[in-house]
Amino acid sequence: MEIQFLGTSAGQPTKFRNTSAIALKMLNEFNEVWLFDVGEATQHQILKSDIRSRKVTKVFLSHLHGDHVFGLPGFLASRNFQGSENDEGGVPTDLKIYAPRAVKDFVNAALRMGYAKLDYKLHFVELHPGVIFENDKMKVTAFEMNHNLPTFGFRIEEKNGEGELQIDELLKLGVKPGPILGQIKSGAVVTLDDGTRINGKDFVLKRDGRIITYIPDTKFTPNILEAAKNADLLIHEATYDASEAKIAKKHNHSTNIQAAQNAKDADAKELVLTHLSARYMGKSASEMLREQAAEIFPNVSVARDFTEISIPQKKAHK
Numbered sequence: 001m002e003i004q005f006l007g008t009s010a011g012q013p014t015k016f017r018n019t020s021a022i023a024l025k026m027l028n029e030f031n032e033v034w035l036f037d038v039g040e041a042t043q044h045q046i047l048k049s050d051i052r053s054r055k056v057t058k059v060f061l062s063h064l065h066g067d068h069v070f071g072l073p074g075f076l077a078s079r080n081f082q083g084s085e086n087d088e089g090g091v092p093t094d095l096k097i098y099a100p101r102a103v104k105d106f107v108n109a110a111l112r113m114g115y116a117k118l119d120y121k122l123h124f125v126e127l128h129p130g131v132i133f134e135n136d137k138m139k140v141t142a143f144e145m146n147h148n149l150p151t152f153g154f155r156i157e158e159k160n161g162e163g164e165l166q167i168d169e170l171l172k173l174g175v176k177p178g179p180i181l182g183q184i185k186s187g188a189v190v191t192l193d194d195g196t197r198i199n200g201k202d203f204v205l206k207r208d209g210r211i212i213t214y215i216p217d218t219k220f221t222p223n224i225l226e227a228a229k230n231a232d233l234l235i236h237e238a239t240y241d242a243s244e245a246k247i248a249k250k251h252n253h254s255t256n257i258q259a260a261q262n263a264k265d266a267d268a269k270e271l272v273l274t275h276l277s278a279r280y281m282g283k284s285a286s287e288m289l290r291e292q293a294a295e296i297f298p299n300v301s302v303a304r305d306f307t308e309i310s311i312p313q314k315k316a317h318k
């Protein structure tokens, strides 16, 4: 499971930062990529990465400001020519778009005016606070943010799973290697020749799922803390630095310091700042943003375009 930033600039692109887009790669887990926000030219950024558009199965849009959505029609149109999962010339799989309602009008108008016809289906899911997607592997919950138009942050949770079988302990109890281990792993209760009863559930370790939170454009709301509670990785907008707190508030944005405070208050494990104003050009500016934030929350970094962060599986436990 990896996060890759495809765009890290606020409002407008700069020479080295494109507008907002974040890819959540779950290729090892279930061979899918999810996109969070699709700023203009996201398809160009994808071309420069190792992501294949046809692997993208879901798109989540935090809000409809152009720097978060203007890349969508282009992405959808070029995805049409990427082939299907099994066949380069085939039809790409259907795509789900989770977004504030008006995005449907925007996308359909853009495609209609360009006489673009997609060979795959788009499914629009209107965002609302609460769980917006859930299956046996993942759950995504949307939280209302405090921007100047309807805006949602996302908490992406991997479901808790199973770890390894405690083979050493089983061998000590007299279990012989063989098909019986498969039965025990599946949770069955088995009885050994000497009468020892073994409940499989006691010998399979548990593995907690990973949590990633994406806080897009917003000034403070307690919802941020709820969305980011115990997150393994908190991606937080930081349009401004500490000295611009007044401007940040006026424009309904956050500073790096506020992002750090939120990470601390939510007990997040790692923080990465993104959505930087174009005024923060170059390495020294982003290092200044990081250093200020690190005084409050040390495990912080500032994303650049194409930064990739892996979120390793957690250790299994009893």
Ligand SMILES: [Zn+2]
Residues within 6 Å of the ligand: 063, 065, 147, 217
């Ligand atoms: Zn915005």
